[in-house]
Amino acid sequence: MWANGMRANGITVYTIGLGAVDQTFFQEVANDPASPTYDSTQPTGSAAFATTTSAIPTAFQDIANRILANVRK
Numbered sequence: 001m002w003a004n005g006m007r008a009n010g011i012t013v014y015t016i017g018l019g020a021v022d023q024t025f026f027q028e029v030a031n032d033p034a035s036p037t038y039d040s041t042q043p044t045g046s047a048a049f050a051t052t053t054s055a056i057p058t059a060f061q062d063i064a065n066r067i068l069a070n071v072r073k
Contacts, residue, residue: 003029003031007031008042013029013031013043014046014048014063015029015045015048016056016060018053018059019051021049023047024036026047029047030046031044031045032044032046032047046062046063048063048066
């Protein structure tokens with residue numbers, strides 16, 4: 001998976017899914033701790049989900065908050 005290569009280079013991956021998506025896939029791409037394939041040796045990202053287009057701003061805000069929390073560590 002291309003995301004593994006990104007994380008191998010120290011890049012943290014965040015994903016946002018819209019609608020009825022495979023949430024596990026988005027969690028795996030982001031290496032979200034909720035993922036069944038989470039790898040603690042790689043950068044930990046996050047997956048957020050918006051069930052409708054009106055929920056997209058909330059999903060983006062969720063990711064922004066997670067990024068800020070990681071930056072402040």
